Protein backbone atom coordinates (compact mmCIF):
# COMPACT_ATOMS: atom_id res chain seq x y z
CA UNK A 131 0.00 0.00 0.00
CA UNK A 132 1.36 3.40 -0.97
CA UNK A 133 -1.00 5.29 1.30
CA UNK A 134 -1.93 4.53 4.91
CA UNK A 135 -5.53 4.06 5.94
CA UNK A 136 -7.00 4.65 9.38
CA UNK A 137 -10.64 4.37 10.47
CA UNK A 138 -12.14 6.92 12.82
CA UNK A 139 -15.49 7.84 14.35
CA UNK A 140 -17.34 11.12 14.43
CA UNK A 141 -18.36 11.41 18.05
CA UNK A 142 -18.74 14.10 20.63
CA UNK A 143 -19.23 13.79 24.41
CA UNK A 144 -19.28 9.99 24.04
CA UNK A 145 -22.13 10.02 21.49
CA UNK A 146 -21.36 8.18 18.22
CA UNK A 147 -22.67 9.52 14.89
CA UNK A 148 -20.84 8.08 11.88
CA UNK A 149 -17.56 6.66 10.69
CA UNK A 150 -14.87 7.77 8.32
CA UNK A 151 -11.55 6.82 6.76
CA UNK A 152 -8.40 8.89 6.82
CA UNK A 153 -5.79 8.19 4.17
CA UNK A 154 -2.39 9.75 4.64
CA UNK A 155 0.22 9.87 1.91
CA UNK A 156 3.96 9.71 2.44
CA UNK A 157 4.44 13.27 1.21
CA UNK A 158 3.09 16.43 2.85
CA UNK A 159 0.21 18.28 1.26
CA UNK A 160 -3.34 19.54 1.70
CA UNK A 161 -6.11 17.81 3.64
CA UNK A 162 -9.25 17.24 1.58
CA UNK A 163 -12.45 16.17 3.36
CA UNK A 164 -15.07 14.48 1.16
CA UNK A 165 -18.49 13.70 2.66
CA UNK A 166 -21.66 12.05 1.33
CA UNK A 167 -24.95 10.87 2.75
CA UNK A 168 -25.94 14.07 4.54
CA UNK A 169 -29.20 13.08 2.86
CA UNK A 170 -29.55 9.30 3.21
CA UNK A 171 -31.13 8.50 -0.16
CA UNK A 172 -28.73 10.43 -2.40
CA UNK A 173 -26.89 7.32 -3.46
CA UNK A 174 -24.41 8.42 -6.15
CA UNK A 175 -22.07 10.15 -3.70
CA UNK A 176 -22.51 7.46 -1.05
CA UNK A 177 -21.70 4.61 -3.45
CA UNK A 178 -18.77 6.60 -4.86
CA UNK A 179 -17.11 6.95 -1.47
CA UNK A 180 -17.70 3.30 -0.55
CA UNK A 181 -15.18 2.31 -3.23
CA UNK A 182 -13.04 5.42 -3.71
CA UNK A 183 -10.86 4.64 -0.67
CA UNK A 184 -9.65 1.37 -2.22
CA UNK A 185 -8.75 3.19 -5.45
CA UNK A 186 -6.67 5.76 -3.59
CA UNK A 187 -4.84 3.24 -1.41
CA UNK A 188 -3.10 1.93 -4.53
CA UNK A 189 -1.70 5.37 -5.29
CA UNK A 190 0.74 7.81 -3.87
CA UNK A 191 -0.93 10.95 -2.60
CA UNK A 192 0.40 14.17 -1.19
CA UNK A 193 -1.30 15.13 2.06
CA UNK A 194 -4.39 13.56 3.54
CA UNK A 195 -7.78 12.47 2.25
CA UNK A 196 -10.64 12.12 4.73
CA UNK A 197 -13.76 10.30 3.51
CA UNK A 198 -17.16 9.94 5.19
CA UNK A 199 -19.44 7.91 2.87
CA UNK A 200 -22.57 8.18 5.08
CA UNK A 201 -22.82 11.21 7.34
CA UNK A 202 -26.48 10.57 8.26
CA UNK A 203 -26.37 6.83 9.03
CA UNK A 204 -29.89 6.57 10.50
CA UNK A 205 -31.31 8.38 7.47
CA UNK A 206 -29.44 5.99 5.16
CA UNK A 207 -30.58 2.81 6.89
CA UNK A 208 -34.18 4.01 7.25
CA UNK A 209 -34.32 5.45 3.72
CA UNK A 210 -35.44 8.85 5.05
CA UNK A 211 -35.98 11.65 2.58
CA UNK A 212 -33.78 14.67 3.45
CA UNK A 213 -34.01 14.31 7.24
CA UNK A 214 -32.34 12.74 10.26
CA UNK A 215 -35.08 10.39 11.52
CA UNK A 216 -34.53 11.02 15.26
CA UNK A 217 -35.89 14.58 15.10
CA UNK A 218 -37.08 15.07 11.50
CA UNK A 219 -34.60 17.89 10.80
CA UNK A 220 -32.68 18.44 7.54
CA UNK A 221 -28.99 18.30 8.54
CA UNK A 222 -28.09 20.64 5.68
CA UNK A 223 -30.09 23.40 7.44
CA UNK A 224 -28.60 22.75 10.89
CA UNK A 225 -25.20 24.44 10.76
CA UNK A 226 -23.68 25.80 12.88
CA UNK A 227 -24.57 22.89 15.15
CA UNK A 228 -25.50 22.90 18.82
CA UNK A 229 -24.12 20.35 21.24
CA UNK A 230 -27.15 20.92 23.50
CA UNK A 231 -29.72 20.58 20.69
CA UNK A 232 -31.56 17.53 19.31
CA UNK A 233 -29.73 14.73 17.44
CA UNK A 234 -29.32 16.62 14.12
CA UNK A 235 -27.93 19.73 15.83
CA UNK A 236 -25.51 17.57 17.82
CA UNK A 237 -24.43 15.76 14.64
CA UNK A 238 -23.73 19.12 12.98
CA UNK A 239 -21.68 20.17 16.03
CA UNK A 240 -19.74 16.89 15.95
CA UNK A 241 -18.94 17.28 12.22
CA UNK A 242 -17.75 20.85 12.76
CA UNK A 243 -15.57 19.86 15.70
CA UNK A 244 -14.07 16.75 14.08
CA UNK A 245 -13.70 17.88 10.44
CA UNK A 246 -13.36 21.64 10.05
CA UNK A 247 -10.09 22.03 12.01
CA UNK A 248 -8.42 19.43 9.75
CA UNK A 249 -9.81 20.54 6.38
CA UNK A 250 -7.96 22.68 3.84
CA UNK A 251 -10.85 21.97 1.47
CA UNK A 252 -14.26 20.29 1.87
CA UNK A 253 -16.34 18.61 -0.83
CA UNK A 254 -19.87 17.42 0.01
CA UNK A 255 -21.55 15.01 -2.43
CA UNK A 256 -25.31 15.24 -3.02
CA UNK A 257 -27.87 14.48 -5.70
CA UNK A 258 -31.60 14.63 -6.24
CA UNK A 259 -33.49 12.79 -3.50
CA UNK A 260 -35.67 9.79 -4.43
CA UNK A 261 -38.41 12.22 -5.55
CA UNK A 262 -36.07 14.49 -7.55
CA UNK A 263 -33.63 14.41 -10.44
CA UNK A 264 -30.56 16.65 -10.73
CA UNK A 265 -28.14 17.39 -13.56
CA UNK A 266 -24.44 17.19 -12.64
CA UNK A 267 -23.44 20.63 -11.34
CA UNK A 268 -21.41 22.14 -8.52
CA UNK A 269 -22.35 24.78 -5.92
CA UNK A 270 -19.87 27.23 -4.43
CA UNK A 271 -20.62 29.65 -1.63
CA UNK A 272 -20.98 33.20 -2.90
CA UNK A 273 -21.22 34.71 0.59
CA UNK A 274 -17.97 33.60 2.22
CA UNK A 275 -15.03 36.02 2.32
CA UNK A 276 -13.75 37.03 -1.12
CA UNK A 277 -10.67 34.79 -0.91
CA UNK A 278 -12.70 31.72 0.11
CA UNK A 279 -15.39 32.31 -2.49
CA UNK A 280 -12.83 32.80 -5.26
CA UNK A 281 -10.77 29.75 -4.17
CA UNK A 282 -13.96 27.66 -4.16
CA UNK A 283 -14.99 29.03 -7.54
CA UNK A 284 -11.61 28.26 -9.06
CA UNK A 285 -11.76 24.72 -7.68
CA UNK A 286 -15.26 24.36 -9.15
CA UNK A 287 -13.88 25.36 -12.54
CA UNK A 288 -11.37 22.47 -12.37
CA UNK A 289 -14.20 19.90 -12.35
CA UNK A 290 -15.55 18.51 -15.61
CA UNK A 291 -19.14 19.48 -14.95
CA UNK A 292 -20.80 21.92 -17.31
CA UNK A 293 -22.27 24.30 -14.72
CA UNK A 294 -21.12 25.92 -11.47
CA UNK A 295 -23.73 27.70 -9.36
CA UNK A 296 -23.28 30.46 -6.80
CA UNK A 297 -25.19 29.78 -3.58
CA UNK A 298 -26.23 32.14 -0.79
CA UNK A 299 -26.88 29.28 1.69
CA UNK A 300 -24.95 29.47 4.95
CA UNK A 301 -26.38 26.69 7.11
CA UNK A 302 -25.19 23.48 5.42
CA UNK A 303 -22.10 21.32 5.96
CA UNK A 304 -20.17 22.86 3.04
CA UNK A 305 -21.62 26.39 3.22
CA UNK A 306 -20.87 26.70 6.95
CA UNK A 307 -17.33 25.46 6.25
CA UNK A 308 -17.02 28.33 3.76
CA UNK A 309 -18.34 30.75 6.41
CA UNK A 310 -15.55 29.53 8.66
CA UNK A 311 -12.86 30.16 6.05
CA UNK A 312 -12.57 26.71 4.42
CA UNK A 313 -12.92 26.68 0.62
CA UNK A 314 -15.63 24.14 -0.18
CA UNK A 315 -18.00 22.79 -2.82
CA UNK A 316 -21.25 20.84 -3.02
CA UNK A 317 -21.50 18.51 -6.01
CA UNK A 318 -24.92 17.36 -7.27
CA UNK A 319 -25.46 14.33 -9.49
CA UNK A 320 -28.32 11.90 -10.17
CA UNK A 321 -31.46 11.23 -8.15
CA UNK A 322 -34.61 9.15 -8.11
CA UNK A 323 -33.20 6.86 -5.39
CA UNK A 324 -30.92 5.35 -8.06
CA UNK A 325 -27.22 5.16 -8.90
CA UNK A 326 -25.31 3.74 -11.84
CA UNK A 327 -21.75 2.64 -12.59
CA UNK A 328 -21.48 5.52 -15.07
CA UNK A 329 -22.47 8.11 -12.42
CA UNK A 330 -19.99 6.63 -9.93
CA UNK A 331 -17.25 6.83 -12.58
CA UNK A 332 -18.05 10.50 -13.26
CA UNK A 333 -18.20 11.33 -9.56
CA UNK A 334 -14.82 9.67 -8.91
CA UNK A 335 -13.39 11.58 -11.85
CA UNK A 336 -14.54 14.86 -10.26
CA UNK A 337 -12.92 14.00 -6.91
CA UNK A 338 -9.69 13.17 -8.73
CA UNK A 339 -9.84 16.46 -10.65
CA UNK A 340 -10.19 18.32 -7.35
CA UNK A 341 -7.22 16.38 -5.93
CA UNK A 342 -5.14 17.34 -8.97
CA UNK A 343 -6.23 20.97 -8.48
CA UNK A 344 -5.11 20.80 -4.82
CA UNK A 345 -1.77 19.21 -5.73
CA UNK A 346 -2.61 15.92 -4.01
CA UNK A 347 -2.20 13.62 -7.03
CA UNK A 348 -0.74 13.82 -10.50
CA UNK A 349 -2.93 13.84 -13.56
CA UNK A 350 -4.99 10.67 -13.90
CA UNK A 351 -2.93 7.87 -15.52
CA UNK A 352 -6.03 6.77 -17.39
CA UNK A 353 -6.14 10.23 -18.92
CA UNK A 354 -9.59 10.94 -17.59
CA UNK A 355 -8.84 14.27 -15.99
CA UNK A 356 -6.33 14.91 -18.76
CA UNK A 357 -9.10 14.97 -21.36
CA UNK A 358 -10.69 17.94 -19.64
CA UNK A 359 -7.32 19.59 -18.98
CA UNK A 360 -6.31 19.22 -22.60
CA UNK A 361 -9.54 20.84 -23.63
CA UNK A 362 -8.75 23.72 -21.28
CA UNK A 363 -5.18 23.96 -22.53
CA UNK A 364 -6.35 24.07 -26.12
CA UNK A 365 -8.81 26.75 -25.11
CA UNK A 366 -6.00 28.73 -23.46
CA UNK A 367 -4.08 28.80 -26.71
CA UNK A 368 -6.95 30.66 -28.25
CA UNK A 369 -6.47 34.23 -27.05
CA UNK A 370 -10.17 34.97 -27.07
CA UNK A 371 -10.87 32.31 -24.46
CA UNK A 372 -10.12 32.14 -20.75
CA UNK A 373 -9.70 29.45 -18.10
CA UNK A 374 -13.00 27.88 -17.13
CA UNK A 375 -14.72 28.97 -20.32
CA UNK A 376 -16.14 25.52 -21.05
CA UNK A 377 -18.00 25.65 -17.77
CA UNK A 378 -20.86 28.12 -17.44
CA UNK A 379 -21.59 30.02 -14.23
CA UNK A 380 -24.98 30.65 -12.64
CA UNK A 381 -25.33 33.63 -10.33
CA UNK A 382 -29.13 33.66 -10.08
CA UNK A 383 -31.26 30.57 -9.49
CA UNK A 384 -35.03 30.56 -9.18
CA UNK A 385 -36.13 28.03 -6.54
CA UNK A 386 -39.80 27.23 -7.22
CA UNK A 387 -42.03 25.67 -4.54
CA UNK A 388 -45.47 24.08 -4.70
CA UNK A 389 -48.18 26.42 -3.33
CA UNK A 390 -50.60 23.59 -2.45
CA UNK A 391 -50.88 19.82 -2.16
CA UNK A 392 -51.55 18.33 -5.57
CA UNK A 393 -50.76 15.98 -8.44
CA UNK A 394 -47.66 17.02 -10.37
CA UNK A 395 -47.01 16.56 -14.08
CA UNK A 396 -43.50 17.82 -14.90
CA UNK A 397 -42.73 18.70 -18.53
CA UNK A 398 -38.95 19.06 -18.13
CA UNK A 399 -35.87 16.95 -17.53
CA UNK A 400 -32.74 17.80 -15.54
CA UNK A 401 -30.25 19.74 -17.63
CA UNK A 402 -32.89 20.95 -20.10
CA UNK A 403 -32.45 24.47 -21.49
CA UNK A 404 -35.63 26.55 -21.26
CA UNK A 405 -36.73 29.66 -23.11
CA UNK A 406 -38.91 32.26 -21.40
CA UNK A 407 -42.47 30.94 -21.51
CA UNK A 408 -41.60 27.23 -21.81
CA UNK A 409 -43.82 25.04 -19.65
CA UNK A 410 -42.13 23.52 -16.58
CA UNK A 411 -45.14 21.46 -15.54
CA UNK A 412 -48.74 21.47 -14.29
CA UNK A 413 -50.22 20.97 -10.82
CA UNK A 414 -53.75 19.54 -10.48
CA UNK A 415 -56.22 18.89 -7.67
CA UNK A 416 -57.58 15.39 -7.05
CA UNK A 417 -60.81 16.40 -8.82
CA UNK A 418 -58.85 17.20 -11.99
CA UNK A 419 -58.98 20.98 -11.67
CA UNK A 420 -55.79 22.77 -12.76
CA UNK A 421 -54.13 24.61 -9.84
CA UNK A 422 -51.30 26.14 -11.85
CA UNK A 423 -49.35 25.82 -15.07
CA UNK A 424 -45.70 26.75 -14.44
CA UNK A 425 -43.82 28.59 -17.15
CA UNK A 426 -40.19 29.72 -17.21
CA UNK A 427 -40.02 33.45 -16.46
CA UNK A 428 -36.72 33.72 -18.28
CA UNK A 429 -34.29 31.53 -20.19
CA UNK A 430 -32.42 29.09 -17.97
CA UNK A 431 -31.36 25.53 -17.30
CA UNK A 432 -33.19 22.98 -15.11
CA UNK A 433 -30.67 22.21 -12.32
CA UNK A 434 -33.10 19.83 -10.62
CA UNK A 435 -36.81 19.19 -10.47
CA UNK A 436 -39.34 17.07 -8.60
CA UNK A 437 -40.36 13.82 -10.26
CA UNK A 438 -42.90 12.79 -7.58
CA UNK A 439 -46.55 12.48 -8.54
CA UNK A 440 -48.04 13.49 -5.17
CA UNK A 441 -46.58 16.71 -3.77
CA UNK A 442 -47.22 18.83 -0.68
CA UNK A 443 -47.47 22.59 -0.25
CA UNK A 444 -44.00 23.99 0.39
CA UNK A 445 -42.10 21.14 -1.31
CA UNK A 446 -39.45 22.17 -3.85
CA UNK A 447 -40.71 22.06 -7.46
CA UNK A 448 -37.61 22.90 -9.49
CA UNK A 449 -34.47 25.02 -9.53
CA UNK A 450 -33.95 27.00 -12.73
CA UNK A 451 -30.54 28.63 -13.14
CA UNK A 452 -29.82 31.63 -15.36
CA UNK A 453 -26.65 30.94 -17.33
CA UNK A 454 -24.23 33.86 -17.40
CA UNK A 455 -22.06 34.65 -20.34
CA UNK A 456 -18.54 33.42 -19.62
CA UNK A 457 -17.11 35.08 -16.53
CA UNK A 458 -13.37 35.35 -16.02
CA UNK A 459 -11.77 33.67 -13.01
CA UNK A 460 -9.33 35.63 -10.89
CA UNK A 461 -6.09 33.77 -11.49
CA UNK A 462 -4.27 34.30 -8.21
CA UNK A 463 -6.46 35.56 -5.42
CA UNK A 464 -7.39 33.01 -2.78
CA UNK A 465 -5.75 29.98 -4.37
CA UNK A 466 -6.26 27.24 -1.77
Ligand SMILES: [Zn+2]
Nearest residue numbers: 169172256257
Ligand atom coordinates in the same frame (compact mmCIF):
# COMPACT_ATOMS: atom_id res chain seq x y z
ZN1 LIG B 1 -28.80 16.50 -0.69
